[in-house]
Amino acid sequence: MSWIRERELSFLERLTANILKAGPMPKHVAFIMDGNRRFAQKAHVQRQEGHSQGFEKLAETLRWCLNLGIHEVTVYAFSIENFKRSKEEVDGLMELARQKFSRLLTEQENLEKHGVCIRVLGDLTLLPADLQQLIAKSVVATKAHNKCFLNVCFAYTSRYEIASAVKEMAWGVEQGLIKSSDVSEVLLSECLYSSNSPNPDLLIRTSGEVRLSDFLLWQTSYSCLVFQSVLWPEYSFWNLCEAVLQYQLSYQSLQKARDLHREGQALQQMEEDRSCVAELLQHRGNGKLVDSQSRQKELLNYIASREERVRCFLNALQMFYPVLWGSGYV
Amino acid sequence: MALLNEMVWRFLHALLYVQRALLAWFRVHIWRWKRAVLGLLLPLALGFHNPKRAGPIGKRTSRRVRWGADGRTLEKLPLHLGLLITEEEIQFTDIANLVVWCMAVGISYVSVYDNQGVFRRNNSRLMEEILKQQQELLGMDRSKYSVEFMKNGADKQEHQVLSCQSVVKVLSPDDGRLSIVQAAQQLCRAVEQKEKTSKDINVTVLDSLLRESKNIPDPDLVLKFGPVESTLGFLPWHIRLTEIISMPSHVDVSYDDLFGALQRYAMCEQRLGK
Numbered sequence A: 001m002s003w004i005r006e007r008e009l010s011f012l013e014r015l016t017a018n019i020l021k022a023g024p025m026p027k028h029v030a031f032i033m034d035g036n037r038r039f040a041q042k043a044h045v046q047r048q049e050g051h052s053q054g055f056e057k058l059a060e061t062l063r064w065c066l067n068l069g070i071h072e073v074t075v076y077a078f079s080i081e082n083f084k085r086s087k088e089e090v091d092g093l094m095e096l097a098r099q100k101f102s103r104l105l106t107e108q109e110n111l112e113k114h115g116v117c118i119r120v121l122g123d124l125t126l127l128p129a130d131l132q133q134l135i136a137k138s139v140v141a142t143k144a145h146n147k148c149f150l151n152v153c154f155a156y157t158s159r160y161e162i163a164s165a166v167k168e169m170a171w172g173v174e175q176g177l178i179k180s181s182d183v184s185e186v187l188l189s190e191c192l193y194s195s196n197s198p199n200p201d202l203l204i205r206t207s208g209e210v211r212l213s214d215f216l217l218w219q220t221s222y223s224c225l226v227f228q229s230v231l232w233p234e235y236s237f238w239n240l241c242e243a244v245l246q247y248q249l250s251y252q253s254l255q256k257a258r259d260l261h262r263e264g265q266a267l268q269q270m271e272e273d274r275s276c277v278a279e280l281l282q283h284r285g286n287g288k289l290v291d292s293q294s295r296q297k298e299l300l301n302y303i304a305s306r307e308e309r310v311r312c313f314l315n316a317l318q319m320f321y322p323v324l325w326g327s328g329y330v
Numbered sequence B: 001m002a003l004l005n006e007m008v009w010r011f012l013h014a015l016l017y018v019q020r021a022l023l024a025w026f027r028v029h030i031w032r033w034k035r036a037v038l039g040l041l042l043p044l045a046l047g048f049h050n051p052k053r054a055g056p057i058g059k060r061t062s063r064r065v066r067w068g069a070d071g072r073t074l075e076k077l078p079l080h081l082g083l084l085i086t087e088e089e090i091q092f093t094d095i096a097n098l099v100v101w102c103m104a105v106g107i108s109y110v111s112v113y114d115n116q117g118v119f120r121r122n123n124s125r126l127m128e129e130i131l132k133q134q135q136e137l138l139g140m141d142r143s144k145y146s147v148e149f150m151k152n153g154a155d156k157q158e159h160q161v162l163s164c165q166s167v168v169k170v171l172s173p174d175d176g177r178l179s180i181v182q183a184a185q186q187l188c189r190a191v192e193q194k195e196k197t198s199k200d201i202n203v204t205v206l207d208s209l210l211r212e213s214k215n216i217p218d219p220d221l222v223l224k225f226g227p228v229e230s231t232l233g234f235l236p237w238h239i240r241l242t243e244i245i246s247m248p249s250h251v252d253v254s255y256d257d258l259f260g261a262l263q264r265y266a267m268c269e270q271r272l273g274k
Helices: A011-020 A036-042 A047-067 A080-084 A087-105 A108-114 A129-142 A158-174 A185-191 A237-284 A292-320 B002-049 B056-073 B092-105 B123-138 B177-192 B203-213 B255-267
Strands: A028-032 A072-079 A116-121 A148-156 A202-205 A224-227 B080-085 B109-113 B167-171 B221-225 B243-247
Touching: A011 A047, A011 A237, A011 B002, A028 A047, A036 A047, A047 A072, A047 A087, A047 A237, A072 A080, A072 A087, A080 A087, A080 A148, A087 A129, A108 A129, A116 A129, A148 A158, A158 A185, A158 A292, A158 B177, A158 B203, A185 A237, A185 A292, A185 B177, A202 A237, A224 A237, A237 A292, A237 B002, B056 B092, B056 B123, B056 B255, B080 B092, B092 B109, B092 B123, B092 B255, B123 B167, B177 B203, B221 B255, B243 B255
Parallel strands: A028 A072, A028 A202, A072 A148, A116 A148, A202 A224, B080 B109, B080 B221, B109 B167, B221 B243
Antiparallel strands: none
């Protein structure tokens, strides 16, 4: 299959994988596949060839991830900022995407066999119309699969994604589905393109750069970040193992930080709910004091109605902004 | 078989733990040894070449001049440098040293962050340490620097100043995701009150709203101290293009450690998508 290399691990690789799997393993890994052009320069080939090799390496890496029990992978294929590159390079990348998505559509059986679900996240309206069609078909064809998930960020930046999520919540308010006080961290996360995925446990960036470049800024706040100096087309199974090891070393601290954050979030929500209820009672009451039992009852009612509102809003979003675009049309 | 794998895994992690502990021990002891040797040799050297020994004031001035000159030798200096502490135990003196060195080198905006809110809860203690170290290391008059501490809300403590040369901000996770959520709520309220429509919302609008309440410039460089490989909730919106350099620990950190990181930053190339 073109998107996932069909190749078994060597004995040593299998042994290493089994040893690593004795510890906590990331369930979702994100890759910033950087270094294609530098590789092309190093190998004295065209840039386009560098990108092509980069895709081959992606297919290989997906195979390694499956072997390591990592069932969700998100990759940064093309940033909105990359449109600034030369027309030749951008056209070349679009052509590569066309080839790969077209090829994907001819491999239905294999996709089903591996249970691969492909999602494409980004502002797809910026892409050529025919590519948008190919992407739509690929996403629809694999929508029902659930063994492993590949999220391709194409024409994507994190800030754009966050702003889109805010826009969707504002739309919800406009439609009277939710109130502005229902806006929370949890709700914003549900409105991101990546709402169908858990946050990445591990983010790997190759080629030695040590920045996030507008990739999954919200989702990777508590992820393990590993920066590796190897160029993407030269990535190896051992590099991946090294990154997973780094994840395992930071695991306890990250769990602790995530739990702390979650507690803070819950507290914040509780405070918000309480103040909304207080305001409600003030409006409703005639200066009468409300006893704590009624206040508690009101609070529970309020939380239930808030959760119902949010549920309806998220359902409406699914219908209005079809899932197959990952909200890319906003 | 699974048991064997687990045993090997435990052994591997034990090895790594020992390696990390050894490296940390070496780092601290070699630095202390270097400091002791310099402490012994330098006065001797000065004693041979300079009949007049530089007093404490002279030493501070020459250090201040040297650090300022160091800053000017760099291709580029970050406008905003973030100090991200992932370690549980925080040594306020070391943090204060880092802040003072940053100011001396010419960085105009320094932020200090930890994900448990320790700095936020102890910002007066941090402030005192910084002023103390400023005096100790630079001999500057207290009133010459503006040290502004950011709390969650409008309550800013500002030390009065004639020439505002550096700003120090204490940040916590509330300045990250929570601030974005608060900005989102504000926009939604505006939509509720028919002052805006959802179509008006885009990256620029959200960005300017975030800058309005807490005008934090995007960090150019974040120095992350400690073994945890994560930003732990540090300003997610702002770190879009931030260089993240890891340092092993803030405990007993030296000026050379800081300057090494700044040199590394000066050499990096930002292509901005191109």
